[in-house]
Structures are given as C-alpha cells and as structure tokens.
Amino acid sequence: MASGTSPALLHLDDLAVGQEFLSGEHLIDEEQIIAFATRFDPQPFHTDPEAARGSFFQGLAASGWHTMALTMNLLVKSLPFAQGVIGAGGEISWPRPTRPGDVLRVRSRILEITPSRSRPDRGIVLTRSLTFNQKDETLQELTAKLLAFRREA
Amino acid sequence: MASGTSPALLHLDDLAVGQEFLSGEHLIDEEQIIAFATRFDPQPFHTDPEAARGSFFQGLAASGWHTMALTMNLLVKSLPFAQGVIGAGGEISWPRPTRPGDVLRVRSRILEITPSRSRPDRGIVLTRSLTFNQKDETLQELTAKLLAFRREA
Numbered sequence: 001m002a003s004g005t006s007p008a009l010l011h012l013d014d015l016a017v018g019q020e021f022l023s024g025e026h027l028i029d030e031e032q033i034i035a036f037a038t039r040f041d042p043q044p045f046h047t048d049p050e051a052a053r054g055s056f057f058q059g060l061a062a063s064g065w066h067t068m069a070l071t072m073n074l075l076v077k078s079l080p081f082a083q084g085v086i087g088a089g090g091e092i093s094w095p096r097p098t099r100p101g102d103v104l105r106v107r108s109r110i111l112e113i114t115p116s117r118s119r120p121d122r123g124i125v126l127t128r129s130l131t132f133n134q135k136d137e138t139l140q141e142l143t144a145k146l147l148a149f150r151r152e153a
Numbered sequence: 154m155a156s157g158t159s160p161a162l163l164h165l166d167d168l169a170v171g172q173e174f175l176s177g178e179h180l181i182d183e184e185q186i187i188a189f190a191t192r193f194d195p196q197p198f199h200t201d202p203e204a205a206r207g208s209f210f211q212g213l214a215a216s217g218w219h220t221m222a223l224t225m226n227l228l229v230k231s232l233p234f235a236q237g238v239i240g241a242g243g244e245i246s247w248p249r250p251t252r253p254g255d256v257l258r259v260r261s262r263i264l265e266i267t268p269s270r271s272r273p274d275r276g277i278v279l280t281r282s283l284t285f286n287q288k289d290e291t292l293q294e295l296t297a298k299l300l301a302f303r304r305e306a
Contacts, residue, residue: 039224043229043237056239056300063239065222069193072218076196084196087217088210089246089294141242147209 009082010122011151013021015113023106028062030100036066061097067104067140068092071131074106078141079127083149088124090144096137103134122149162235164304165276168263174257176227177190181215183253188221214250220257220293221245224284227259236302242278243297251293255286264296275302 030049037046041063042050052060079085098104112126113121125148131140183202190199194216197204205213225238232238251257265279278301284293 008188036222039231043224045237063225065218065225069189069218069222072194072216073192074222076194083209084198087247089244091242091244093242098258 008080010080010148012113012115012125012148013151015110015125015148017110017113018149019110021080025080026070026074026103026104028066028070028098028100028104030060033060033062033098033100034067036069037063041065047147050110057116057151058099059153060100062099062102064092064094064098064140067094067098067131068142070104070131071088071106071142074104074131075129078106079108079146079147081125081148082151083147086147088145088147090142092140094140096139098133098139102116102139104131104139113148120150122147124148161233163233163301164235165266165268165278165301166304168278169299170263170266172263174231174233174261176231176261179223179227179245179257181219181251181253181255181257182225183213185221186213186215186251186253189222190208190216194218208252213253215243215252215255217247217251217293220247220284221295223257224259224282224293225294227257227284228261228282231259232261232299234278235304236300239300241298241300242297243295245293245295248291251286255292257284257286257292259284265293265300266301273303275300277301 012080034047044054045057046063049060076085107127108127108129125146127144129142171249187200198208198210202213207261211286227240259282262279264281269277278299280297
C-alpha cells in the first residue's frame with residue numbers, strides 16, 4: 001500500500017493484482033462546485049443553491065465530472081506510475097452526489113494486468129478507484145485502463 | 154436532429170432511438186489546457202509544452218477529463234432534456250489526444266430507451282456522444298446513461 005509523499009516510482013514490473021493505493025484528501029465547497037459547473041456543466045442544480053433545492057438533486061450537487069476531475073488530481077498524487085497516470089479509457093458511475101463540505105479521498109486497487117502482445121515494453125493495468133467522502137459513502141466508482149511501462153533493460 | 158438556440162424541451166415521451174443532436178463548437182488552446190491540468194491533472198505532458206515533447210504524447214495534450222468537461226458543456230447546450238442532462242454513469246475512451254488549436258464538437262445519438270419499472274415517471278436513455286475535432290478525427294467516445302422524465306399528465 002502506497003501513500004504519502006514521494007513514493008518510489010513504479011514500473012509495470014513492480015505492479016501486482018490486489019495492490020492498493022490510498023490518496024490524500026480534498027475538501028470541496030460551494031464556491032468550487034459553482035466555479036467548475038459554471039465553466040463546464042452549467043445547469044441550475046450545479047450552479048444555483050436556491051434552484052437546486054427544487055431539483056432532482058434536492059440541493060446543490062457537484063457535477064459528476066467535477067468529482068472525476070478532483071479524483072484525477074488525487075490519483076496523480078497517489079498512483080506513482082513511473083511515466084505518469086495515462087488512461088486509455090474507463091467506466092464511471094456516481095452512486096450519490098458530491099455535496100459542499102464533502103472531503104474526498106480515493107482508494108485504488110489493481111484488478112488485472114495485461115502485458116501488450118505487440119509492444120513488449122508496456123501493458124494495460126485495470127484499476128478500480130473508489131471515491132469516498134468523510135462519512136465513507138461512495139461518491140464515485142471508476143474502473144480505468146491505465147498504461148504502464150516496463151523498466152528499461 | 155436538434156441544434157441551435159432554445160430548442161423545445163424534450164421529455165422521455167419525445168425521445169426515440171436513432172435521434173441525433175449536434176452541438177456547437179469549442180476552440181481549445183494551450184492556456185486552457187495548462188490551466189485545467191494544473192488544477193486537476195498536474196502531469197508534465199498536460200502542463201509543460203517543453204517536457205511534453207519527450208513524453209508518451211510527443212507534445213502538449215489536454216487531460217482526457219478536460220476533453221470530457223468541454224464535451225459536457227457542449228452537451229448541456231445541445232441535449233434539450235426537460236430536466237437537464239443528468240448522468241448515472243457511462244463509459245469513456247480517448248482514441249487520440251486533444252491538442253491546442255483543436256475545435257471540439259459533439260454528435261450524440263440515442264441508442265436505447267429503458268422505461269423504469271419501479272418509477273413510471275422516468276427512464277434511462279442510453280446515448281453515444283462522439284467528440285470530434287475540426288479534421289473530423291474522433292477525440293473521445295462516451296456512452297452515457299442519462300435520466301429522462303415523462304411529461305406530467
């Protein structure tokens with residue numbers, strides 16, 4: 001399990017199924033939610049606390065893509081892949097909305113490692129990253145295909 | 154096919170498999186790429202044009218989540234769902250990186266409509282949204298589950 005500052009950089013050779021990585025924390029507030037949504041997801045339930053009360057979300061909720069962007073920031077700092085966190089794609093869902101005052105943290109686990117057949121220097125690492133709030137409620141589930149590279153010979 | 158300003162608001166009753174929606178355009182530049190990545194995906198290939206040259210991306214590339222956030226902005230303005238664009242989750246991939254100078258636009262198509270069994274006022278609309286640049290290259294493929302509501306009786 002890796003966390004904290006300046007962990008050793010990991011290559012494909014160093015990764016194993018079941019390995020876990022814990023991120024730091026990020027406190028999200030109303031100002032951040034409104035700023036992100038105004039720019040990228042301008043809908044009243046993300047930008048206007050008053051209007052949000054009468055909406056599907058019954059109160060201000062962060063854009064799911066804001067939760068994802070903050071998760072990415074936490075991942076970049078907690079997945080010490082030698083060449084960075086490079087995603088080819090993934091699956092995402094939001095079991096519940098992110099609210100002002102939530103403290104986000106991410107736990108990632110390696111599910112599968114598939115060496116490339118055509119390019120022996122790399123492989124695809126399937127990871128599952130759960131984003132929790134301070135009440136241990138799951139805000140987001142992300143299953144991502146990440147690229148990792150072998151240590152050079 | 155819907156596009157342009159102030160289209161009629163659509164309820165579940167108005168949607169059909171095969172319906173398409175075209176978005177407006179967004180020009181992405183180096184400044185936007187660096188600003189987003191500095192905040193949410195701080196890796197040299199997204200924040201530093203010099204360092205990016207020697208990276209996997211061989212030049213500055215937008216964070217995939219930036220491409221997604223800009224896609225969401227274009228979707229909010231081009232999918233005139235009556236209660237907004239509310240996603241339960243989805244699948245995303247990036248066939249190629251988004252570069253400074255790319256002009257993004259999104260074409261969305263309804264793939265499936267599944268009325269809710271437990272809640273007759275709503276349903277899940279499976280949509281596929283492709284994000285293109287000005288050369289018609291596909292930058293992102295998103296398959297999303299969106300919530301839509303029936304017109305009130």
